[in-house]
Amino acid sequence: MPVSLLTGAGISTASGIPDFRGPQGVWTKNPQAAATVTIDSYLADPEVRRAAWRARLDHPAWNARPNAAHLALADLERAGLLRALVTQNIDGLHQRAGSSPDKVVELHGTLHRAECVSCDLITPMSEVLARVTAGEDDPPCPRCGGVQKSNTIFFGQDLDAEVLDAAIDAARSCELFVAVGTSLTVHPAAGLCGVALDAGARLVIVNAEPTPYDPFADRVIREPIGEALPMFVKELTHATR
Structure with missing residues (x-):
């Protein structure tokens, strides 16, 4: 069968x-967090991207x-x-x-890879997070200088x-x-x-x-x-x- x-x-x-919409969900407790996975907000606002990279750095998936x-x-x-x-x-x-x-x-998609929204370069997320740890709060694509995000589907995509x-x-x-x-x-x-x-x-x-x-x-x-x-x-x- x-x-x-x-x-x-x-x-x-x-x-x-944590889940997203449950009683203790990420977006239930902090509705503004949804902006970090909304493509228009992410591309338009560097502060949203910085918040997203901080969240990725501390994401519970790394130790789960x-x-x-x-x-x-x-x-x-x-x-x-x-x-x-x-x-x-x-x-x-x-x-x-x-x-x-x-x-x-x-x-x-997957959190374990990063992607460039301009040239589609795929990079291991660990490499990009190492750059965040080293002080880059919004690390650009190493190939074209474009905006990077997790290799995941955002709202609006x-x-x-x-x-x-x-x-x-x-x-x-x-x-x-x-x-x-x-x-x-x-x-x-x-x-x-x-x-x-x-x-x-x-x-x-x-x-x-x-x-x-x-x-x-x-x-x-x-x-x-x-x-x-x-x-x-x-x-x-x-x-x-």
Whole structure:
């Protein structure tokens, strides 16, 4: 039974990475923080960029470890059941947990690389952050002098077409689609649930808060993700033996 998943910020909170829209979310507690990931504000205001680089320097992803939920999805792949793992997260924890990079579709990019908005140069984020630590508060592109940002999708930017196509294909070609730790309010990611349902897949949602797709799900799981997802993966693997 091929299984595809969509994971959101909620799967990484147990690893110490706060979500964005939850009660303790980054944007809930500090709405102005959204400007650092809004492309127009970022390009127009050097102070926004400086704040963004300070935030990247201290981002919890650098010290975060995969939790039981990430590890469970690596187990699902080893069991031969994983079609694809589509994630809205930029932290790289799925790969660190053992999920194959060719199975992971990073819808919103990755924090582990930087990009130039002018010449598209891709640089390891560690190299750019070393420059920030050395005193450059808004480090320009080393090749063309342009503005650099994380290699992630900001508000106001379109998703990469090839990445989105891969995500849609994952939703269309599974028998079970599982949405984990996502509010299912951000499109086009949330619409993958509808794509899967239209293709005849069953839908399972694992999330602490209600989502717009709950009424269409075969099963909605509200228990903590770090406990619920490993148990659910065990159910799936036992059922297919």
